[in-house]
Amino acid sequence: MSKKLLIGNEAVARGLYEAGLRVASSYPGTPSTEITECIAKYDDVYSEWAPNEKVALEVAAGAAIAGARSFCGMKHVGLNVAADPLFTASYTGVNAGLVIGVADDPGMHSSQNEQDSRHYAKASKLMMLEPSDSEECLQFAKLALSLSEQFDAPVILRLTTRVAHSRSLVEVSEREELDLKPYTKDPMKYVMMPGMAIKKHVVVEQRILDQVAWAETADINREEYYSTDIGVITSGITYTYAKEALGENASYLKLGCVYPLPVEKIRAFAAKCKKVYVLEELDPFLEEHCRQNGIEVIGKEAFTLQGEYSQSLIAKVILGREDKSVATDLDIPARPPVLCAGCPHRGLFYALKKLNVFVSGDIGCYTLGALAPLGMIDTCICMGASVSALHGRNKADEANAKKSVAVIGDSTFIHSGVTGLIDIAYNQSNSTVIILDNSITGMTGHQDNPTTGKTIKGDPTTAVSLELLAKAVGIDRVRVIDPYNLEECETVLREEIEADEPSVVISRRPCALLKYVKHKPPMHVDPNKCVGCKMCMKIGCPAISMKDKKSVIDFTQCVGCAVCSQLCKFDAIKEGEAK
Amino acid sequence: MKTKSIMIVGVGGQGTLLASRLLGAALISVGYDVKVSEVHGMSQRGGSVVTYVKYGDKVDSPIVQKGQADLILAFEQLEAARWLPFLKTDGTIIANTQQIDPMPVVTGVATYPDGVLDAIRETGVKLRDIDALSLAVEAGSAKAVNVVLIGVMAAHMDIDRAVWEQAIRETVPAKFLEMNLKAFDLGYQNAQ
Numbered sequence: 001m002s003k004k005l006l007i008g009n010e011a012v013a014r015g016l017y018e019a020g021l022r023v024a025s026s027y028p029g030t031p032s033t034e035i036t037e038c039i040a041k042y043d044d045v046y047s048e049w050a051p052n053e054k055v056a057l058e059v060a061a062g063a064a065i066a067g068a069r070s071f072c073g074m075k076h077v078g079l080n081v082a083a084d085p086l087f088t089a090s091y092t093g094v095n096a097g098l099v100i101g102v103a104d105d106p107g108m109h110s111s112q113n114e115q116d117s118r119h120y121a122k123a124s125k126l127m128m129l130e131p132s133d134s135e136e137c138l139q140f141a142k143l144a145l146s147l148s149e150q151f152d153a154p155v156i157l158r159l160t161t162r163v164a165h166s167r168s169l170v171e172v173s174e175r176e177e178l179d180l181k182p183y184t185k186d187p188m189k190y191v192m193m194p195g196m197a198i199k200k201h202v203v204v205e206q207r208i209l210d211q212v213a214w215a216e217t218a219d220i221n222r223e224e225y226y227s228t229d230i231g232v233i234t235s236g237i238t239y240t241y242a243k244e245a246l247g248e249n250a251s252y253l254k255l256g257c258v259y260p261l262p263v264e265k266i267r268a269f270a271a272k273c274k275k276v277y278v279l280e281e282l283d284p285f286l287e288e289h290c291r292q293n294g295i296e297v298i299g300k301e302a303f304t305l306q307g308e309y310s311q312s313l314i315a316k317v318i319l320g321r322e323d324k325s326v327a328t329d330l331d332i333p334a335r336p337p338v339l340c341a342g343c344p345h346r347g348l349f350y351a352l353k354k355l356n357v358f359v360s361g362d363i364g365c366y367t368l369g370a371l372a373p374l375g376m377i378d379t380c381i382c383m384g385a386s387v388s389a390l391h392g393r394n395k396a397d398e399a400n401a402k403k404s405v406a407v408i409g410d411s412t413f414i415h416s417g418v419t420g421l422i423d424i425a426y427n428q429s430n431s432t433v434i435i436l437d438n439s440i441t442g443m444t445g446h447q448d449n450p451t452t453g454k455t456i457k458g459d460p461t462t463a464v465s466l467e468l469l470a471k472a473v474g475i476d477r478v479r480v481i482d483p484y485n486l487e488e489c490e491t492v493l494r495e496e497i498e499a500d501e502p503s504v505v506i507s508r509r510p511c512a513l514l515k516y517v518k519h520k521p522p523m524h525v526d527p528n529k530c531v532g533c534k535m536c537m538k539i540g541c542p543a544i545s546m547k548d549k550k551s552v553i554d555f556t557q558c559v560g561c562a563v564c565s566q567l568c569k570f571d572a573i574k575e576g577e578a579k
Numbered sequence: 580m581k582t583k584s585i586m587i588v589g590v591g592g593q594g595t596l597l598a599s600r601l602l603g604a605a606l607i608s609v610g611y612d613v614k615v616s617e618v619h620g621m622s623q624r625g626g627s628v629v630t631y632v633k634y635g636d637k638v639d640s641p642i643v644q645k646g647q648a649d650l651i652l653a654f655e656q657l658e659a660a661r662w663l664p665f666l667k668t669d670g671t672i673i674a675n676t677q678q679i680d681p682m683p684v685v686t687g688v689a690t691y692p693d694g695v696l697d698a699i700r701e702t703g704v705k706l707r708d709i710d711a712l713s714l715a716v717e718a719g720s721a722k723a724v725n726v727v728l729i730g731v732m733a734a735h736m737d738i739d740r741a742v743w744e745q746a747i748r749e750t751v752p753a754k755f756l757e758m759n760l761k762a763f764d765l766g767y768q769n770a771q
Contacts, residue, residue, distance in 0.1 A: 167603055368624060
C-alpha cells in the first residue's frame with residue numbers, strides 16, 4: 001500500500017487495473033485521453049486506440065461478452081459517436097464487467113460543445129457513477145466493474161475536466177487476477193432482433209428498478225450532517241467546491257451514483273434541512289429528479305447552465321461572501337492558443353489564404369487555423385464533418401465547388417472522414433479534400449493512430465496508406481505536398497481545386513513537437529536587411545515578433561521550418577548555423 | 580493547517596506542468612494533503628495556461644479563484660498581470676521578466692502594455708521579479724526556465740532545500756538532472 005499523487009484519469013486506469021481489467025479500447029479525446037494512455041502502461045491488460053468511439057465500444061462490448069473485464073473511454077462528444085452500440089449494449093448486457101468512461105468538459109477547455117453526458121445514462125438506461133477526486137476515481141472504477149457484473153449491464157463512469165485532470169492522493173493496491181468468464185451461447189441475451197429485444201426491454205426496465213433500490217442504500221450516496229440550515233445535494237467535483245465554500249455551515253448529500261437516482265434517500269435528506277440547494281454543473285439533472293418527486297429545491301434559478309461552478313460562485317450565491325482582490329489598470333490583451341512554431345499546418349493555411357477559398361474545417365489542432373491572422377476555417381462542426389459537409393455544400397452550390405476545400409487531420413480522417421470521402425466519390429461532387437497528415441493525433445497530446453504504423457504501446461504495426469485508401473474508394477486524383485514548401489502548396493492546391501473531378505491532397509509533415517523530429521537551428525533576422533514590412537508576421541508564428549520596427553525571431557521557440565523566410569522579399573531571414 | 584493555494588501561470592509550452600509536478604512531489608514528501616489542477620488540451624498550444632496547487636491538512640476544491648492564492652508563480656509578465664486578481668491582497672507574486680507576445684499583439688490588433696511589473700507593484704502586493712531565462716541559459720538550457728522559477732519559489736517557502744532537490748531527481752530524466760539542479764540552485768540563490 002502506498003499513496004500516489006495521480007490525476008483522476010490515471011486513478012481510473014489504476015482502479016480498472018487492480019480490478020482485473022483485461023481489455024481496453026478507446027479513442028483519444030480531452031479530457032479523457034490519459035485513462036487509456038495509463039492503461040497502456042500495464043502489460044497485463046490488452047489496450048488499443050480504436051479508429052473511433054463506436055468501434056472502441058463495440059470492441060469492449062465484444063470482449064466483455066467473451067468474458068473479459070473491459071473498458072472503453074472517450075470524451076463527451078465521443079459518446080455521441082458510440083451511442084449506437086451504447087443503447088443496445090444496455091439490452092444485451094455483459095458477461096464480464098464493462099465500464100464506459102466518459103469525460104465531460106464544462107467550461108469547454110478543449111471542446112466544441114458543453115453537452116451533459118448524464119442524459120445518455122438516462123436515455124440508454126445505464127447506471128452512471130461520478131467520482132469527486134482521484135481516490136474516488138480509483139474506487140468507483142473498481143466498483144463500476146463489479147456493479148456491471150452484478151446487474152448484467154455496462155456501467156458508465158462520468159468524469160469532468162477538473163476531476164480528470166486534477167491530481168490528488170490515491171492509495172494503490174495489488175491487481176486481482178481474474179480468469180476469463182466462460183461464454184455460453186445465448187441468442188435470447190446476445191442477439192438483438194425484435195423477438196428477443198422485446199423481452200430484453202422488460203429486463204432493462206426491471207434492472208433500473210433494482211438499481212434504484214440499490215441506490216437508496218449504497219455507500220457512495222453519502223449523507224454528511226453538520227448545520228441543517230442549509231442542505232446541499234451534489235455530486236462530482238461540485239461536492240468539493242461546496243465543501244470548501246460552506247464547510248460545516250451546511251449538510252451534504254453526496255451522490256456517487258448519478259443515475260439511477262434514489263428517491264427516498266433524497267426526500268429524507270431534504271426533510272432534515274431548512275433550505276435545500278442542488279449544486280451541479282451544466283444541466284439541471286439532479287434538480288429535475290428532485291422536482292419530479294415533489295422535493296423542493298433551489299437550483300438553476302440561482303446558478304447557471306453554462307460553464308463551471310466553483311467555491312467562489314457557491315459562497316457568493318449562498319452566503320453572499322466574496323474574496324477581496326486587486327488588479328492592475330492595464331489593458332491586458334487576450335492570449336488565445338496558437339499553432340506552434342514550426343507547425344506544418346501553418347504553411348498549408350497560408351497557401352489556402354492566398355487561394356481565397358471556403359474551408360470546411362474539422363476537429364484538431366488545425367481548427368486553430370480559424371484564428372487571426374490566418375483566419376482560414378469557415379466551419380467546424382464535429383469529427384469528420386469537414387468532408388461530408390463540403391460534399392453537401394458542393395451539391396447545393398455546384399457553381400462554387402471550385403472555390404472550396406475540406407481540411408482534416410490524419411486521425412480525424414480515419415475516425416469518420418473516410419466515410420464522407422466515400423460519399424464524395426460515390427455521389428461525385430467536385431470536392432477537394434486536404435488531409436493534414438502530421439503522423440500523429442496531435443491536439444490530444446500525441447497518440448498513435450492507424451496511419452502512424454505504431455500501436456498504443458509503440459510497437460510497429462501495419463499503417464493505413466492514405467494515398468491507397470483514397471484511390472480505393474474511387475478518388476483518381478491523389479497528390480502529396482510538403483506544407484513547409486509554400487510554392488508547392490499553392491501550385492498543387494490550385495490545380496486540384498480547379499480540376500473537374502474530386503481530389504485528395506495529402507499535406508504531409510510530422511508534428512513539430514514529435515520527439516523524433518530533428519529540427520534545424522533557429523532562424524534569425526538580419527536587421528540590416530529587414531525593412532519592417534511585416535510580411536513574415538502574416539503566418540501568425542508565435543516565434544516572430546516586432547521589436548523597434550524590425551522583425552525578431554525567438555530562438556527558444558523557432559525550429560527552423562523556414563516558412564517565414566519564403567515570405568521575406570528582402571532576404572532578411574537567414575537559416576541558423578548548426579552548433 | 581489551513582489550506583494554502585499556489586498558482587503557476589504562463590504560456591503553453593513554457594513547462595508549467597513540470598513545475599507543478601515538482602511542487603506537488605515536494606509537498607507530498609513533507610506530508611501534506613495535496614491537490615493539483617492542470618489544464619491539458621487546446622490551451623497548451625501557446626495559450627494562457629494555469630495550474631493550481633493546494634495543500635494543507637485536508638484539501639477540498641482543487642481550483643483557486645479570485646482573491647484566494649497565497650502565491651503566484653508567473654512564467655511571463657503579461658500572465659502575471661492577467662492572473663493577479665487571483666492573488667490574496669497580502670499574497671506574493673513571483674514574476675519571470677520574460678515577455679512573450681500573444682497573437683493579438685503579433686497581428687497588431689493589440690499592444691503589449693508597458694510597465695507591467697510597475698503596475699503590479701503599485702497594487703500593493705509583494706512582487707519578486709526575476710530574469711529566469713538568463714539564469715536558465717546560464718544553467719545550460721533555455722528550457723530550464725521552469726526549474727529556475729521553482730528554485731525562486733522554493734526560497735519563498737518553508738520546505739527544506741533537500742526535499743526540492745529530491746523531487747527534481749525523481750521527476751526529470753537522468754541526462755538533464757545536473758543541468759536542472761544547477762537551474763534550481765541559480766533560482767534559489769537569486770530569489771531574494
